[in-house]
Amino acid sequence: MTLPKTFFGRSKTFAVLSIMLSMIVLMSFVVNNTRINNNANKEVKDSVQSVKAFMEVYKVLMSPRCMNCHPSGDVPLQGDDSHLHTMSPTRGKDGKGVYAMKCSNCHQPENSPGPNAPPGDPNWHLPPSNMKMVFQGRTPYQLAKQIMDRKLNGNKSKEQLIAHADDGLVLAGWNPGEGRTVPPLSHEEFKKAWITWIQTGAYAPSPKSK
Amino acid sequence: MINLTINKKNYEVDVDPNTPLLWVLRDTLGLVGTKYGCGVAQCGACVVHLNGEAVRSCVTKVSRAVDQKVVTIEGLSENNDHPLQKAWMELDVPQCGYCQSGQIMSAAVLLRENKNPTDQDIYNAMEGNICRCGTYLRIQKAIKLAAEIQRKDL
Numbered sequence: 604m605t606l607p608k609t610f611f612g613r614s615k616t617f618a619v620l621s622i623m624l625s626m627i628v629l630m631s632f633v634v635n636n637t638r639i640n641n642n643a644n645k646e647v648k649d650s651v652q653s654v655k656a657f658m659e660v661y662k663v664l665m666s667p668r669c670m671n672c673h674p675s676g677d678v679p680l681q682g683d684d685s686h687l688h689t690m691s692p693t694r695g696k697d698g699k700g701v702y703a704m705k706c707s708n709c710h711q712p713e714n715s716p717g718p719n720a721p722p723g724d725p726n727w728h729l730p731p732s733n734m735k736m737v738f739q740g741r742t743p744y745q746l747a748k749q750i751m752d753r754k755l756n757g758n759k760s761k762e763q764l765i766a767h768a769d770d771g772l773v774l775a776g777w778n779p780g781e782g783r784t785v786p787p788l789s790h791e792e793f794k795k796a797w798i799t800w801i802q803t804g805a806y807a808p809s810p811k812s813k
Numbered sequence: 814m815i816n817l818t819i820n821k822k823n824y825e826v827d828v829d830p831n832t833p834l835l836w837v838l839r840d841t842l843g844l845v846g847t848k849y850g851c852g853v854a855q856c857g858a859c860v861v862h863l864n865g866e867a868v869r870s871c872v873t874k875v876s877r878a879v880d881q882k883v884v885t886i887e888g889l890s891e892n893n894d895h896p897l898q899k900a901w902m903e904l905d906v907p908q909c910g911y912c913q914s915g916q917i918m919s920a921a922v923l924l925r926e927n928k929n930p931t932d933q934d935i936y937n938a939m940e941g942n943i944c945r946c947g948t949y950l951r952i953q954k955a956i957k958l959a960a961e962i963q964r965k966d967l
Contacts, residue, residue: 689855690855690940690941691936691937691940692940692941693937701937701938702867702919702922702923702926702927702934702937702938703860703867703918703919703920703922703923703938703939703941703942704867704937704938704940704941705866705867707866707868708854708860708866708867708868708869708941709854709868709869709872709941711872711873711874711877712877715853715854715872717853719853720853720854720872721853721854721872
């Protein structure tokens with residue numbers, strides 16, 4: 604059986620166009636990815652700007668919505684006055700509580716309705732017992748150093764730290780449920796300060812800063 | 814319609830998916846051993862097991878229980894002979910009794926995960942269950958006794 608010449612002609616044109624189109628798509632992907640990586644790695648050291656940005660970040664990290672789950676002990680904090688969580692639930696090995704007192708027994712995948720009812724998130728937890736990531740009581744200097752120390756930050760690189768600003772549990776701080784205040788900066792402002800701090804060298808403020 | 818498996822039985826219920834599991838258990842299915850206390854996960858009277866975990870059914874939407882395993886106090890044992898139930902009867906733990914099904918359901922998770930709990934383990938597990946009659950000391954003793962019974966039964 605023979606096929607007409609026009610069939611081969613059209614197939615050839617189609618094949619050439621397909622290859623060209625694939626190359627354009629591939630190139631745009633590479634260019635785009637390079638741009639993203641460049642952004643993540645773009646570091647222009649500026650200690651003044653970096654410290655200034657961290658002091659904004661610090662205000663958020665020390666607000667009850669962040670600090671309450673980064674306590675110095677093994678019991679989380681609660682409320683805008685950061686008192687010890689009623690019922691004294693404990694951290695447990697994985698940060699998700701113990702026995703009949705696991706976080707998700709009360710904290711649902713979403714906020715429970717009503718003032719001061721348990722706030723929720725599908726992944727509600729404290730940092731695990733082998734990586735406590737304490738915020739409570741830390742000075743700006745101590746906290747900045749701690750966050751950038753891979754032995755104390757869950758082995759996060761700068762890129763991973765930047766991505767962490769959009770973590771579900773971080774975002775939950777700005778959706779705390781009825782009866783709770785939100786952090787002093789919007790999430791957008793926080794993220795901007797966070798990225799600025801990291802990309803300008805992640806400098807720690809002076810040990811005397813408060 | 815919502816499909817639920819409670820105490821190894823399948824149910825099909827026509828309720829709003831946002832309804833607290835507690836109200837489906839009590840009002841729709843008549844399983845009234847689980848009690849309403851505070852409605853905001855503060856007291857522990859409404860504890861049931863959801864896939865083995867001691868959830869507070871007053872804040873747990875019934876949608877979270879769809880196609881999962883729920884166990885209430887009515888299904889903890891076949892003949893009221895769970896080691897905790899034996900110990901509770903032996904030591905006459907309840908006074909008014911209102912909080913006791915929640916207490917037992919919480920203690921059951923403790924004993925499943927820790928066969929020989931210390932006093933501190935018991936505090937850590939039971940801090941979220943309030944008893945207005947103050948039966949805490951008997952609860953503490955009964956959990957220790959239940960652990961003993963459980964170890965002998967095994």
